[in-house]
Amino acid sequence: MTELEKKGKAALVPSGWDYAPAPESREIVRIDERYGHFVGGEWLEPRETYTTIAPASEEPLAEVGQATPEEVYGAIATAREAFENGWSGLPGSERAKYLFRIARILQERSREFAVLESLNGGKPIKESRDVDLPLAAAHFFYYAGWADKLEYAFPNRRPRPVGVAGQIIPWNFPLLMLAWKIAPALAAGNTVVLKPAETTPLTALLFCDVVRQAELPAGVVNIVTGDGRAGAAIVEGDVDKIAFTGSTEVGKAIQREVAGSGKRLTLELGGKAANIVFDDCALDQAVEGIVNGIYFNQGHVCCAGSRLFVQESIHDDLVEKLKRRMKTLRVGDPLDKNTDIGAINSRAQLEKIQELVAAGEEEGAEIYQPPCKLPERGYWFAPTVFTNVAQSYRIAQEEIFGPVLSVLTFRTPAEAVEKANNTPYGLSAGIWTEKGSRILWMAERLRAGVVWANTFNRFDPASPFGGYKESGFGREGGRHGLEPYLEFEP
Amino acid sequence: MLSKRSIKRESKLFALDLAIRMMDLTTLEGADTPGKVAALSSKGIRPDPGDPAIPSVAAICVYPNLVPYALERTKGTDVKVASVATAFPSGQSPLEAKLDEVRWVVGQGADEVDMVIDRGAFLSGRYAKVYDEIVQVKQACGEAHLKVILEVAELGTYDNVRRASLLAMAAGADFVKTSTGKLSGAATLPVTLCMLEAIRDVHEETGRMVGMKPAGGIRQAKQAVQYLVQLYETLGAEWLTPDLYRIGASTLLNDVLMQIRKERTGRYQSPDYFTVD
16 A cells, blocks of 8 residues: 555544534523512612623523612611621621531532523633632632631731621622622621622622522621612712722722722722743743633633733744634633633623724734634624734723733843833733743732732632732732721721 | 533544544553454454444554564554564663664564653753664664654653653654553643644644654543544644554553444443453
8 A cells, every 4th residue: 555545544534523512501590580689688679670681692681670879878777787786796706607608508509600600791601610610619718717717817906897898899700709809808797788790790699599598697798789870879878898899990980989988998900911921931831821811701801911021032933823722712602611712791891892902903003813703693702812012002001801912022021021010000910931030030020919920810719819000909818808808906 | 621622422423433543552561472462453453343334443552572463463454563662661771772673573564663762861861862762763663653752751841741752853753652651640631732732843843743642541532532632722633643643542442432332322331242352
């Protein structure tokens, strides 16, 4: 047999080897037709409602309450009552029991929550199942452990709870942000009124079921839903502390509002993280990290590595590798476990992304999107990378909050630091190099709350998270995350 | 991450079929006899006597002494015979002895040679020695295909795995292979990815397409499919051929057959319905 014939026999590959769709069943989670506000352990019939949808299909999922100021104030009053009549006086070990219980229930019902999170938020099931849910449960476990050790965490400072915490969370990690907010607040002995984002209220509402199942005393956790008006009512209401995660614009408005009121405030806002790649790094791993940094959760991540700084000597190789890797990203049904990139969370967000991408093209950056078929219904955006970007372009300055990466170059470590810090934000940064001393040198100089080395988007409840400059103030996670929820002896 | 891709029905049958076509059915034991090798060769030629649609494996992989017996059985079929050589598994013999061994197995008619690199030389930084050995073995191989075993479990780091892969490819390896199968911690998905990435870089630089062979520890069909998904998403469809990818395995075949039967009939069959050779 000739060599050619042998080859002919061996060439078995069909034109495409397709993976079978593997959608998670929606049957596991029951969605009510209509939800009220969860106040004092009861569902209150809302005065106004709006419809929440599945962004992947634009299909309506449920009617949800739009809280009026009176409803919000009622919830705050209920929270205060619960604070004064028992919860704040409970021994830490008792509070811990409830938190442990919530953590365990979240684990037991994780599939249910994961499906609902993907349905209502558009994120791939792979993420909600493998990242959001395990981390949310881990947060409750972690802070449950602190509840009876506050004296030890802050020795000789006599920590005590601040009272009622008003908490407003974003739509990118709905349940996880809820956990980040509620777990430390409760561990420290506070009660809460929490408002999930307008577009993603369903997992927070399902969480009310967990609160009941855990037999948490009524009024300790209250959840009201609605848009910014409901959030504004929380800020204006009689709360002792406000914790907000969301856009810098709204964060500034909140800060103006609470100035002089004596209310404590922590803000976790936008970001435009620099992901810095040196020529000595493990290139293929860096590519994985870059992809994870910007395309994870459709780029709806405040700490997303949206500015890629590449040492000029490896720019072409790296971009080539990155483009090839992008071709294997699968965009589509969030409930399919093969999906890497799900739906954009809302029409408004999609329009914002489209606007900024158009601006990038107009400014002269070179755009690349891998060939991929986007579904017809729903909100979708293909993974995008811009090369030839200058520091002065809008796409290098403004937070896009979508799957859009801007690639810039640098020549020396000092230049990388200078450019990376040259932004109004300062939430996170990444460094890719095999050289340990350079990692430490860079980390010392980067003005960002988190600096990842040879990894990206890695979270742990024990690690504090928060920003510099316009990315906000206050820390969440770790022992630091308790501090905003405690008062100390002067 | 890629181990979570969903492979079902046609795509699964395709993968299982391909896994058999890519398999180097292996026996490397001190206790190997002509009878054992003959039986294994027959199994490789016709893995499932009840099902003619099942393809043959790519090759039978044996110790040098058993090459003639494997050749005798596989004569007239597409199944190749591969022989380990160069003082397998340790590689700790003089170069002349190694080359003699290679010439002998090739002289006997082996189609493929699986050599081991000198890890002692590699770990003590004598890269030139490792390189020269591979070059000379490649020459000794003549027409026969050369697979170079890195024995990754002894190399210790991914850096070393990558360096050894590049070294082997530069020296003329047709395939790079993870392991001898004699140590635990043989083929894993991460180490295979590391080698695939090195292959990809060589392809980009030079246009040369080098093959990959994970071996050792791949016992279940499900694992084999994961390796194929990894290959597909790292090097692309071009590499989905036995010319460029092999799976070294001794016990994998029957599990693959069982899964194929299950896909076709919807039921699992007792292991007694698959021949043990």
